[in-house]
Amino acid sequence: MLYAELLGDFFRLTGELQRRSAAFLAHHFQIHPTHAAPPARSERFHPCFFRREPPGIALIFVPELLAVIALFLRVQPPQKRFPMPLDSLPDAVHFGNVHAHPNDQEASTGPRSFRFHAMQPWPTCSDYTGSVGMPTNRIKTRRRAARNAATRAPAAGGWRERKDGALRILEASALARIPWLIHGFSTRPGGVSDLAGEKVLNLGFARWDRKENVLENRRRFQSAIDARDMMLCGLSQIHSDVVHVFEARPAVPCRGDASATNRADLLLAVQTADCVPILFVDSKNRTVAAVHAGWRGTLGRIVTKTIGKMQMQFGTKPADLLAAIGPSIGGCCYEVGTEVAAEFRSQFPNASEWFDELRTGDEPNPLQWLNMSPPGHQPAPKNVLLDLRKANRAQLLEAGLLPQNISVSDLCTACRRDLLFSYRKDAGTTGRLMSVIGLRA
Numbered sequence: 001m002l003y004a005e006l007l008g009d010f011f012r013l014t015g016e017l018q019r020r021s022a023a024f025l026a027h028h029f030q031i032h033p034t035h036a037a038p039p040a041r042s043e044r045f046h047p048c049f050f051r052r053e054p055p056g057i058a059l060i061f062v063p064e065l066l067a068v069i070a071l072f073l074r075v076q077p078p079q080k081r082f083p084m085p086l087d088s089l090p091d092a093v094h095f096g097n098v099h100a101h102p103n104d105q106e107a108s109t110g111p112r113s114f115r116f117h118a119m120q121p122w123p124t125c126s127d128y129t130g131s132v133g134m135p136t137n138r139i140k141t142r143r144r145a146a147r148n149a150a151t152r153a154p155a156a157g158g159w160r161e162r163k164d165g166a167l168r169i170l171e172a173s174a175l176a177r178i179p180w181l182i183h184g185f186s187t188r189p190g191g192v193s194d195l196a197g198e199k200v201l202n203l204g205f206a207r208w209d210r211k212e213n214v215l216e217n218r219r220r221f222q223s224a225i226d227a228r229d230m231m232l233c234g235l236s237q238i239h240s241d242v243v244h245v246f247e248a249r250p251a252v253p254c255r256g257d258a259s260a261t262n263r264a265d266l267l268l269a270v271q272t273a274d275c276v277p278i279l280f281v282d283s284k285n286r287t288v289a290a291v292h293a294g295w296r297g298t299l300g301r302i303v304t305k306t307i308g309k310m311q312m313q314f315g316t317k318p319a320d321l322l323a324a325i326g327p328s329i330g331g332c333c334y335e336v337g338t339e340v341a342a343e344f345r346s347q348f349p350n351a352s353e354w355f356d357e358l359r360t361g362d363e364p365n366p367l368q369w370l371n372m373s374p375p376g377h378q379p380a381p382k383n384v385l386l387d388l389r390k391a392n393r394a395q396l397l398e399a400g401l402l403p404q405n406i407s408v409s410d411l412c413t414a415c416r417r418d419l420l421f422s423y424r425k426d427a428g429t430t431g432r433l434m435s436v437i438g439l440r441a
């Protein structure tokens, strides 16, 4: 208001003075129309100084000065006007949730997450860091909750435990109910292998363990799940998306990360120590499959490809499939670089739901303008946490599996080193868990 009044006064004054100085100039030219010689120095200053009247043209700077002062006094700097959180960008990525899985009430990837995006369209305060307007303590609470779930009792939520001496085998209740099916997820205790003074059930050949120990452990494991006479069919795992279909047991393990069969007496096996083991059974066609999915296999959609192979070879319908996602490293502990997040984001429209924070490392550093660090000297972006189980479950749902037909173990290999093997937590020197499935003759 004050500025408006002042400006009004000044414009009026300026106009008046300009008119008056124009009159002076006219007068000047009229009185002295012809000068043979150039005016003396004192005469050139004549209108400004000798008549003691300021020229109108100088006053134009006054409102400009006021405008500059007003700019400095503004309460809100202009850059606060257009914050846009990265996980709510209105791109095709987030509209991908709209049509997905209308019956999936439990899924984190279903309509519930769409509702979340729809109800909170634009947070009023955010920045470009990718922490997407969520306070740090909320992220910490979420991680703590995930960790609590990861240490729950092994037999909770659709899972049960079979004990045989010191051995503890995990089973998905839905699969254990099928009379013609054999399956099981091994755990750490109860073997003959010696790992730093501890007797463990290592089921993979390793440099630190003797071959006969591993063979004895495998014998005990098969005995515990009542599969003594079945032929164990392992793979030479290479973190790929290669799927094999077995008619008979191959002479040497095939290179690949998934296998399927409809033959009885073949016990399909995958080995893990953090990666995700997934077992499938088609209850209509009596077909089984076992999958090993690390981040590379998950990125390569190995579960989707396995289901595709079962459809082609055995006429499996995804709606008839039961799946069990076994113990693996959880979203509480599995840190990956932001370049992995970027790869997932480029491949999957709902990838942001599998990470604790959506950051790909490409976001501009908001502190750059405050600390004035030169380009290339910005702080390195932090790692992000990836939930591989969630990612694989989402792929299963997308392939057409029913949510009630998917059992997911909450156990985290890194949180439960008393019960499981974790390659990361044990710094590489650790045993291997084995997940097996087969048809009883």
Ligand SMILES: [Zn+2]
Pocket: 147, 150, 329, 330, 331, 332, 333, 334, 412, 413, 414, 415
């Ligand atoms: Zn964990």
